[in-house]
Amino acid sequence: MPKLLTKIGVVETQYEHFGRGLELESGAILEPITIAYETYGKLNADRSNAIVIFHALSGDAHVAGIHSESDAKPGWWDFMVGSGRPFNTDRFFVLCANIIGGCKGSTGPSSINPRKGKPYGLDFPVITIRDMIRAHALLLDILGIERPLCVVGGSMGGMQVLQWAVDYPHRTVVAMPIAATSRLSAQGIAFNEVGRRAIMTDPKWRGGNYSPGDGPDVGLGIARMIGHITYLSEKALQTKFGRRLQNSDRLGYDFRTEFQVESYLHHQGLTFTRRFDANSYLYITKAMDYFDLVAEFDGSLVRAFEKVRGRFLVISFTSDWLYPPPESQAIVKALQANGIEVAYCNMDSPHGHDSFLLDVPGFPELVGGYLSGVADEVIG
Amino acid sequence: MPKLLTKIGVVETQYEHFGRGLELESGAILEPITIAYETYGKLNADRSNAIVIFHALSGDAHVAGIHSESDAKPGWWDFMVGSGRPFNTDRFFVLCANIIGGCKGSTGPSSINPRKGKPYGLDFPVITIRDMIRAHALLLDILGIERPLCVVGGSMGGMQVLQWAVDYPHRTVVAMPIAATSRLSAQGIAFNEVGRRAIMTDPKWRGGNYSPGDGPDVGLGIARMIGHITYLSEKALQTKFGRRLQNSDRLGYDFRTEFQVESYLHHQGLTFTRRFDANSYLYITKAMDYFDLVAEFDGSLVRAFEKVRGRFLVISFTSDWLYPPPESQAIVKALQANGIEVAYCNMDSPHGHDSFLLDVPGFPELVGGYLSGVADEVIG
Numbered sequence: 001m002p003k004l005l006t007k008i009g010v011v012e013t014q015y016e017h018f019g020r021g022l023e024l025e026s027g028a029i030l031e032p033i034t035i036a037y038e039t040y041g042k043l044n045a046d047r048s049n050a051i052v053i054f055h056a057l058s059g060d061a062h063v064a065g066i067h068s069e070s071d072a073k074p075g076w077w078d079f080m081v082g083s084g085r086p087f088n089t090d091r092f093f094v095l096c097a098n099i100i101g102g103c104k105g106s107t108g109p110s111s112i113n114p115r116k117g118k119p120y121g122l123d124f125p126v127i128t129i130r131d132m133i134r135a136h137a138l139l140l141d142i143l144g145i146e147r148p149l150c151v152v153g154g155s156m157g158g159m160q161v162l163q164w165a166v167d168y169p170h171r172t173v174v175a176m177p178i179a180a181t182s183r184l185s186a187q188g189i190a191f192n193e194v195g196r197r198a199i200m201t202d203p204k205w206r207g208g209n210y211s212p213g214d215g216p217d218v219g220l221g222i223a224r225m226i227g228h229i230t231y232l233s234e235k236a237l238q239t240k241f242g243r244r245l246q247n248s249d250r251l252g253y254d255f256r257t258e259f260q261v262e263s264y265l266h267h268q269g270l271t272f273t274r275r276f277d278a279n280s281y282l283y284i285t286k287a288m289d290y291f292d293l294v295a296e297f298d299g300s301l302v303r304a305f306e307k308v309r310g311r312f313l314v315i316s317f318t319s320d321w322l323y324p325p326p327e328s329q330a331i332v333k334a335l336q337a338n339g340i341e342v343a344y345c346n347m348d349s350p351h352g353h354d355s356f357l358l359d360v361p362g363f364p365e366l367v368g369g370y371l372s373g374v375a376d377e378v379i380g
Numbered sequence: 381m382p383k384l385l386t387k388i389g390v391v392e393t394q395y396e397h398f399g400r401g402l403e404l405e406s407g408a409i410l411e412p413i414t415i416a417y418e419t420y421g422k423l424n425a426d427r428s429n430a431i432v433i434f435h436a437l438s439g440d441a442h443v444a445g446i447h448s449e450s451d452a453k454p455g456w457w458d459f460m461v462g463s464g465r466p467f468n469t470d471r472f473f474v475l476c477a478n479i480i481g482g483c484k485g486s487t488g489p490s491s492i493n494p495r496k497g498k499p500y501g502l503d504f505p506v507i508t509i510r511d512m513i514r515a516h517a518l519l520l521d522i523l524g525i526e527r528p529l530c531v532v533g534g535s536m537g538g539m540q541v542l543q544w545a546v547d548y549p550h551r552t553v554v555a556m557p558i559a560a561t562s563r564l565s566a567q568g569i570a571f572n573e574v575g576r577r578a579i580m581t582d583p584k585w586r587g588g589n590y591s592p593g594d595g596p597d598v599g600l601g602i603a604r605m606i607g608h609i610t611y612l613s614e615k616a617l618q619t620k621f622g623r624r625l626q627n628s629d630r631l632g633y634d635f636r637t638e639f640q641v642e643s644y645l646h647h648q649g650l651t652f653t654r655r656f657d658a659n660s661y662l663y664i665t666k667a668m669d670y671f672d673l674v675a676e677f678d679g680s681l682v683r684a685f686e687k688v689r690g691r692f693l694v695i696s697f698t699s700d701w702l703y704p705p706p707e708s709q710a711i712v713k714a715l716q717a718n719g720i721e722v723a724y725c726n727m728d729s730p731h732g733h734d735s736f737l738l739d740v741p742g743f744p745e746l747v748g749g750y751l752s753g754v755a756d757e758v759i760g
Contacts, residue, residue, distance in 0.1 A: 026633035126633040186617035186641045187609065193642045194605045196635070197649075201598045203583060218581045225574045226606060229567065234701075237566035243672060251670055253406035253506040255576070255662065259669065261566045262573045269577075282635065289639065290631055292623060321614075321701070 006074040007082025008040050008065030008089070013105055016139055022100075028125035032114065035139045036105025037061045037097035040081055041089030043145070048379045050145045051087050051371070052136065053077065053096040054153030054160035056356075057227070057284050058276060060104035063096040079359045086368030091375060092149065099160075100135045101127040101284055103277035109208070110277045120279075122208035127283060129159045129291045133167060136160070140171075149378065150371060152176035154356030155323065156284070159291045162331070165308050166293060172310035174374050176367070179320050179356040181327040182301055182334075183292040188322065191230055192285040195223030199278050208279050220278040221269030228268045233319035233352030237261060301334035311341040313370045315363070317355035318348050343370060386454040387462025388420050388445030388469070393485055396519055402480075408505035412494065415519045416485025417441045417477035420461055421469030423525070428759045430525045431467050431751070432516065433457065433476040434533030434540035436736075437607070437664050438656060440484035443476040459739045466748030471755060472529065479540075480515045481507040481664055483657035489588070490657045500659075502588035507663060509536070509671045513544045517551070529758065530751060532556035534736030535703065536664070539671045542711070545688050546673060552690035554754050556747070559700055559736040561707040562681055562714075563672040568702065571610055572665040575603030579658050588659050600658040601649030608648045613699035613732030617641060681714035691721040693750045695743070697735035698728050723750060 013036050021031025038061045043050060053063055055076070064081035066074050081087045087094045098106035101124070109124035116123070140148065150173065151164045158180025165175040181188075202219030204210055229237075241261040245251070248258065257263050297303040312335055316328035325346045332344045347363055349355040355363070393416050401411030418441045423430060433443055435456070444461035446454050461467045467474045478486035481504070489504035496503070520528065530553065531544045538560025545555040561568075582599030584590055609617075621641035625631070628638065637643050677683040692715055696708035705726045712724045727743055729735040735743070 028633075122635070126635075183623065185614060186621045186623065186639070187614040189623070189639050190605075190609045190617060190641050190645055193639075193645060194602060194609070197605065197646075198578060198602055200635070201602070222574060222578055222581070222602070225570075225577065229570045229574070234565060234567040237570060241566045243563065243566065243569070253408075255502070255506075255580070255666065259566070259569050259573075261570050265570055265573060266577075286635065 006065050006078050007085065008074075008078070010068060011038055011040065011062075011065035012067070013038050013061055015105060016142055018138060022131070022134060022138065024125050024131045025128045026126055030100065030107065030125055030127075033100065033107045033135065033138070034105065034111070035097050035100070035107075035135060037095060037139060038063060038065075038075075040064055040087075040094040041092050043093040043143075044379070047145050048147065048149060049092050049375070050140075050148040051092045051094045051150045051152065052140070052145075052148040053087075053094065054133075054136070054151065054157035054164075055096060055099065056153070056155035056157045057288070058272070059157070060102065061096050061098040062104070063094070076357065080364060080367065086364045086371060088368065088372070092371075095143075097136055097139050099132045099284070101132070101280060101287060103280040106135070108277070109279035109283055110212070119212075122279070124279070124283060126286055128287050129156070129163045130167065132287065133160050133164045136164075137168065137171075147171050147173055149375065150174040150176060152178070152367075154178035155180065155353065156288055159288065162293055163291075165310065165312075166304060169307050169309040172308070173378060174311055174313065174371070176313045176315070177328070177331065178315045179317055179323055179328075179353055180331070181323040182304070182331055183294060184288050189289045191226055192289055195226050196282050196285060198222035198226070199282060205278065210278070216278045217273040220273050220276065220281060223281060224272040225265045225269045228265060230322045231352055231354040233321060233350060235319060236351050239350065240264075301330060302337045305334050305338045305340065308335065308338060308340055311374070312343070313367070314342060314344045315356075315366065316346045317351070317353070317360070318346055319350050320353045320355060322353040386445050386458050387465065388455075388458070390448060391418055391420065391442075391445035392447070393418055393441055395485060396522055398518060402511070402514060402518065404505050404511045405508045406506055410480065410487065410505055410507075413480065413487045413515065413518070414485070414491070415477050415480070415487075415515060417475060417519060418443060418445075418455075420444055420467075420474040421472050423473040423523075424759070427525050428527065428529060429471065429755070430473045430475060430520075430528040431530045431532065432520065432525075432528040433467075433474065434513075434516070434531065434537035434544075435476060435479065436533070436535035436537045437668070438652070439537070440482065441476045441478040442484070443474070456737065460744060460747065466744045466751060468748065468752070472751075475523075477516055477519050479512045479664070481512070481660060481667060483660040486515070488657070489659035489663055490592070499592075502659070504659070504663060506666055508667050509539045509543045510547065512667065513540050513547060516540070516544075517548065527551050527553055529755060530554040530556060532558070532747075534558040535560065535733065536668055539668065542673055543671075545690065545692075546684060549687050549689040552688070553758060554691055554693065554751070556693045556695070557708070557711065558695045559697055559703055559708075559733055560711070561703040562684070562711055563674060564668050569669045571606060572669055575606050576662050576665060578602035578606070579662060585658065590658070596658045597653040600653045600656065600661060603661060604652040605645045605649045608645060610702045611732060611734040613701060613730060615699060616731050619730065620644075681710060682717045685714050685718045685720065688715065688718060688720055691754070692723070693747070694722060694724045695736075695746065696726045697731070697733070697740070698726055699730050700733045700735060702733040
């Protein structure tokens, strides 16, 4: 068993059930709702020390720690959470909830549709980033957390942070969008659509009504392979794999996997199908496509941020070509135009969009240092 | 019928049949071989005025003109060919042959395997960029063209130009690699492999033994969609489509095509399946993956170009992220290190990799002006 990095140890996913429905942006009502979440550290007496993490497309509530002693794989942001770490559990109460539409415990297309007694499939309503944060707000209400100290997330998590800041200015102290964008680009939509197309044309998709364990793994694997290429920089792929061959020192002149990068992508596709639901992939990518913070504001990001309060730490990564640094810089400028206090760092990293998931030198220190400073001031 | 831009008028594809086999890099022998080609203009008495065009992945021999009066679609590089155009047919003899492995008249996986009396399918041998230019050389030999005035091509056509220059220094007067690279990057291999995976997992692919008209169109369409995203720049997609909706002014909250960019990609995928063979797509992308000019030279591009003769015009496009300008710049430097005369232009274009197929301002003028100057000097 590999050495565990985690400082959190064994944690359990918790579940909150809401009988009351949530009205979605589409007008549909989603009910009942279950929200899966995990917490680390302790909520202080005045409930002012909460750090709320929003996860990305393939993430879940399991941010840190392990689920059992025999589980070697810690949560997806484990290096950020724990005693002495950026999200310092000696001081903060850290929480992450699985998004609605997901497949890791919160209500999504693989949940049972109470009206039909079988999984929703495509009967699940289309959800948006705003719907996701409304569900997060429901959970925070139940837990009595009115104003989290910080909302933070990378990629689609960063979209949620931005939407939170716009929709809940009175509930924003610190907002930390990382490797984010204020609206998905045409290229982003295009990559998502090819992935969805691969899933929906897989004969095993069956209009979304596949049986558990017998879903469109081939299509989902292809979608993940496409996505994965966009998460890494060209340079990262070159450094990691280059043109090296897998299991051979010469070209085979056939169609078996040959280059290491091919083998790596196949592995990524395959392992993803074991842990993710194809319909959730459709719904979540659709929510990302729909995300456009400026749509209600005549295309003006400055206007979109007019009611925003609190302060921001915006982080981008130099080699991120999916949500490139200029996207973050536009966010920074629009916030500044509204007199909002913004710190911004375009971190030097060769790892592409996925940098936010990695222990990039200086990244944890930046987040931790900033949070610690704000906490000294705000919660003392 | 749209107004034809062509100056060439109606042309016929010609075919040359070779009973003699071609020994491929893999060691396999391909025979017999048919090569489909088109020519425009007239070969001069001393056969010194030939411009040989190498086409890209989805191209063919039909560079210019139309195949019949009722055919509204001119060849793929029509704006470059004709009287007064860069490849000036008043002065030059212009030739383009379909690559072996292709599906537009030259021998490829959809050709009949003489040993089995049915299409080769995956029994077709894996071919390389070098194999392609060897087949081109066979054709030039038959036509009595020892030294073409110019070998030119974009993308995979540019790979062929580079390989030609390395393998046939005594047959090189001008080499013009456009939007090319000296070796496919890990990212390039990755995108190709996802496309191949989409084809090979399509149930209709049937191990490559599909019937004509009943092939893996779904997989091939997905492969083309992926490819197409990489051919255009993010900015081009943004300008062309942005986040505009197709046939609607509001989000539909469903999974039907909605954004224009999605509709565009579906259209690209669909039309491609009508004109291209899925197995050819596998073989040609594999040839690109295998392309590595420096593999035999200990990774040194300077050494790879040691025996090169003639002169070069190298062209890249600023917004090409598939074979980005630094790739061309490395080629230029390595040629210069060998004392080769090189002109280089990184053309300003927002259209991405596909720029070489477009009438980008200054591009035809650059090519035409350069060629004209060399021709004045070389053929008088």
